[in-house]
Amino acid sequence: MGMFQRDRQVFADAEPLDDSYEPEDIRERDEELEKYQRALQPIIDNRPTSNIFLYGKTGTGKTVATKFMLSHLENDATEYDDVDLSTVWVSCENLSSSYQVAVALVNELRESQDKDRISTTGYSQQRVFDILYEEIDALGGTVVIVLDEIDNIGHSDDILYGLPRARSNGYVDDVRPVIVGISNDFQFRDNLSPKVKDTLAEKEILFPPYDANQLRSILNPRAEKAFHDDVLDDDVVPLCAAFAAQDTGSARQAIRLLREAGELAQAADSDTVTEEHVRDAQDELEKNQLYEGMQELTTQGHAVLCALAYHQALDDVPVRSRDLYERYVKICDRLDADSVSERRVRDHLSDMNMLGLISVYERNEGLSAGRYHEYELDVPLKAVLEVLLSTTRFEELANIIESTADDNNLLQSDISDY
DNA sequence: CTTCCACTGGAAGATCTGGCCT
């Protein structure tokens, strides 16, 4: 028997379960699409067009709906000689300011023309805006600018002020910019500065989370294409839908669950995908998210995490911040690394709390002992150690903590059971 | 009802990195 054999295949074609897959019809969003179409119609009619903002949590179909509408729009615009339409798409996922968004837009616009990209730092903000207006001006006609996940820019919203007014301010001549903003945050609009609020978001479309029924309806056609016949147990799709509906109402989450369940079934060389695979997939995805969160911490973040892991290994949790800070300083000394202020460590702890890595308990013992926080790990110690072991800097220390924990019998729990 | 502990967390600004400009 050879070392490699073809696995039994549960997947017929995994593409419909890919994040980038664009279905030919969009389900359960009829009302939203209709609104969307009405909002874009003026472009075809050569009338002034309002900016459009889409609000809804991740995985509620905003991006897919936009891709769908724009491809139709682009297609239909070619039917009319007097409609000159261009579109630019920028995902603001890793962009935290208007400045960076402007740079990304310039680079996106230049990409299509083989011009040089510009650097993400070094220019003044106005300089980048000027370059951006130049590029937009060169396009002419109606320019639809899609800013995906625009809420990442937070309060730095200058670009939302500048772009819609580019024409009235004389920065561009023969161009009609239309901004399509996509936000995961319902409150994004409320947090905009007043001057931006007035100009923007004349048309708003809300994308509510999907319920379990809707998720089933989204999953079913994809599941049919992605898997061979009779591979999926009857309760697999409903369970994926139920898990995702309960958690976030995100189609993306539901689809990922389904794919992961399929992959687990395939890896186990199983004929069918079962409810059990879905449950395992759910655990697996949660675990991955936490691992990623831990890996992406800075060195200082790792040091703080390391200090907390040490306390956990000594079975000395929850720890109050004072004691944790002492431990942290000792760890830094030992590693010959700089330590940061107590205040800063509190910030790191609160970040880790946001990521779901640790738990915080508020204590208040009044006049005798005052008010303070206590912390403990919210993920298995073993998982933390695994991450620390993979960094050169903390490797040695992680080994020490591991043996300490071993002495205290705190590692029995397998990583897979959380 | 007041006191008061031991922090917490907001604000402002310093320092450092990487990169552009002339």
Add this chain to the structure above:
DNA sequence: AGGCCAGATCTTCCAGTGGAAG
């Protein structure tokens, strides 16, 4: 080379907090 720019990380300062003790 020297000045300038934006962002990330960090420091310093300190008003504010809330429940047990008095």
